[in-house]
Amino acid sequence: MAAKMKEVAKLANVSTATVSRVFHEPERVRQETREKVLAAVAQLNYQPNALARHLRRLKTNIILVVVPDITNTFFSGVLRGIEEIATKNAYRVIVGDAESDPENEYDYVNLLRQKQADGMILLSARMDQGMIEQLAEEYPVVLACDYVKSSTVPIVSIDNELGAKQAVRYLVELGHKHIVHIAGPLHTVLSQDRKRGFLKGMEEASLSVNDGDVVIGHFSYEGGRDAAMSVIQTGKVPDAFFCASDEMAFGVINALHASGYVVPRDVSVIGFDNIPFASIFQPQLTTIAQPMRQIGVKAMEMMLALLEGEALSLRHEVLQEELLVRETTKPNA
Amino acid sequence: MAAKMKEVAKLANVSTATVSRVFHEPERVRQETREKVLAAVAQLNYQPNALARHLRRLKTNIILVVVPDITNTFFSGVLRGIEEIATKNAYRVIVGDAESDPENEYDYVNLLRQKQADGMILLSARMDQGMIEQLAEEYPVVLACDYVKSSTVPIVSIDNELGAKQAVRYLVELGHKHIVHIAGPLHTVLSQDRKRGFLKGMEEASLSVNDGDVVIGHFSYEGGRDAAMSVIQTGKVPDAFFCASDEMAFGVINALHASGYVVPRDVSVIGFDNIPFASIFQPQLTTIAQPMRQIGVKAMEMMLALLEGEALSLRHEVLQEELLVRETTKPNA
DNA sequence: CTGAAAGCGCTTACAG
DNA sequence: CTGAAAGCGCTTACAG
Secondary structure (H helix, E strand, O other): OOOOHHHHHHHHOOOHHHHHHHHHOHHHOOHHHHHHHHHHHHHHOOOOOHHHHHHHHOOOOEEEEEEOOOOOHHHHHHHHHHHHHHHHOOOEEEEEEOOOOHHHHHHHHHHHHOOOOOEEEEOOOOOOHHHHHHHHHHOOEEEEOOOOOOOOOOEEEEOHHHHHHHHHHHHHHOOOOOEEEEEOOOOOHHHHHHHHHHHHHHHHOOOOOOOOOEEEOOOOHHHHHHHHHHHHHOOOOOOEEEEOOHHHHHHHHHHHHHOOOOOOOOOEEEEEEOOHHHHOOOOOOEEEEOOHHHHHHHHHHHHHHHHHOOOOOOOEEEEOOEEEOOOOOOOOO | OOOOHHHHHHHHOOOHHHHHHHHHOHHHOOHHHHHHHHHHHHHHOOOOOHHHHHHHHOOOOEEEEEEOOOOOHHHHHHHHHHHHHHHHOOOEEEEEEOOOOHHHHHHHHHHHHOOOOOEEEEOOOOOOHHHHHHHHHHOOEEEEOOOOOOOOOOEEEEOHHHHHHHHHHHHHHOOOOOEEEEEOOOOOHHHHHHHHHHHHHHHHOOOOOOOOOEEEOOOOHHHHHHHHHHHHHOOOOOOEEEEOOHHHHHHHHHHHHHOOOOOOOOOEEEEEEOOHHHHOOOOOOEEEEOOHHHHHHHHHHHHHHHHHOOOOOOOEEEEOOEEEOOOOOOOOO
């Protein structure tokens, strides 16, 4: 069924070298020959076998993007930025979905090790940190969104601590004093930074943070909902919630509504990320927006630099986050 | 850096054939030899080059899933089902995001043609239909969710016409008489079927469908919102909207709310798909649920059958859709 | 401008 | 139980 280059060569009465050149350096082939070859290609409906090409060239022009959870639209935004730059530079992007299980991330690493991709962009850093650093030494690896504390791995992200501080400052500005932070799992540096930003912001405003004012949840709707429920059940409902992700914020809002509290009338809520749904949900979510597409763009640009063997001017690109005030926050009565 | 099999063989004092066997048929290698080889593998941190293996075996154990739009969480659900079965059968899944542009789908087809994947599962049928059929003759191809009118391409989907009919029947049961259908782009068979289901359902109930009672929109939040706005502006707001997707339904609801109509008090709205957000959105969306994961499971099972050269018992698997009554529908006053 | 030939890194039928 | 050797389908430095 699938014709091989040899058959094309035979039909066109040339060598396989010439067929190959018609594809990759057509200007080096006489026009007449070229046409003969192209006719044969068309007649046999020939498609070169990329596996063979890649093996020969030791290069696949494929970039693997490992997404921790493809269900989260935050990552889709980043992915789009990556795809844009990759396509412009003749790279193809394939996506590996870790299904929220770090084990699967290790599995995708093997795709890289086994040379099925030229480089890997990780949208999560839940793997063993030493392993990530070692990988980055051996292969072109870029970390985006999440990060590790390392000076060697190329990273692109926002300043999560600053973003969290901004959220707190805004809530403080609105007159809120009792603010609860729904944090993400603290084994990611990103959650730690947002939490630290929360604590520093509170300190800055001379507000106290008591036991129970930081609740750890999963990065998910259910995580936010359950965390909020546990807070509500203590009977001490705060003036405002600052959530480490938009999905968690939706959970918090619905938990509040289910318990008879109205957002933002009774309680203000602020999220993090600005996923598309943040402006679809009612009330529209106030949030710290990450420049998702831009993160992807930058990550792929760094990847290209790594692939070209260029020195990176910056090992950690920090992009700008932004407070988007919408409908879930309100001055304290 | 990356060691080759040859080096491992040398270090272990065996042939590359033996090294290869240690990986793929360890039982055929004497334990002592095996241990020697594994020690060498460990010492050199050896990883086999998959490209070479795939070329030699003419098999990649990779399945390419082409998603029309990775931003739509409906497809994430299907993907999870595919991944589950693939992993169990030693296949790896890579995702190609067409970014809502059929052109990109053609590009991913080349991955298949160039032998970088053993098979392809298409989650959209917007490519030229003849092309899809031809592809399916040459390669293992399964179509899921969307479909073409063909008896040759293996397909798994729900009965979209029936699903739409069910939606209409339920609205009729609630006493609604003037029902507007927000349809998806009619160049997909899936949209045509849902529209036909709507029309048949209306006919069944002896309800009239006038000009303007079927509005075509994009399969997106904005598509639904704009379509609803155009309806609202005519001044003839219906008793109920039946939307061809959940995302569109959110757009419709928000457009209604922005125009002073309350859902479901004034207008009922019903969606299609049951994406995760359907039960997060407030009010929770009544919808026709597709068994997303199950569709993925079945699609991958069909793919496995194709890869094994087994005959498919059924070329078009039709799975069960289900009406989920939640909060956006209400009896007509 | 074109071809012969080596080689990318594996796997496997065959022989022993 | 193990090895020598052919071969998967390309690309490319070299020679002409």
